[in-house]
Amino acid sequence: MELKKAPDIRARSFDFAVNVVRFCQKLDAKPGVGRILSRQLLRSGTSVGANVEEAQAAQSTADFVSKCSISLKKARESNYWLRLLEASGQYINDDLKPLAREADELSRIIGTIIVRTKNRRKDQ
Secondary structure, eight states, X not given: OOOOOOSSHXXXXXXXXXXXXXXXXXXXXXXXXXXXXXXXXXXXXHHHHHHHHHHTTOSSHHXXXXXXXXXXXXXXXXXXXXXXXXXXXXXXXXXXXXXXHHHHHHHHHHHHHHHHHHHHHHHO
């Protein structure tokens, strides 16, 4: 699966959520522990974008950083579930690695947003 990279964090995290939903649908079609793990991934993977979206309506800089921090945690958690799925042999194909790479990239981008926002707040 080739992942498209949207230009901004809102679109990119939304696209990530869509790809997680599609991936989890495939996992859910099979019985076993992969189905259970897919539910964990579905929760965390869709939460990344939901919290990025909430951050856009933050009431303060602190609220913005808080929402972005939750999004960062969820991106990292998504990466964890993807690594666990791969390591446990629950799902090995071309779909998993691009998702894991995107979860990692989203984590890095959101982390940078948090740091820059905090630094900007200190400078004021």
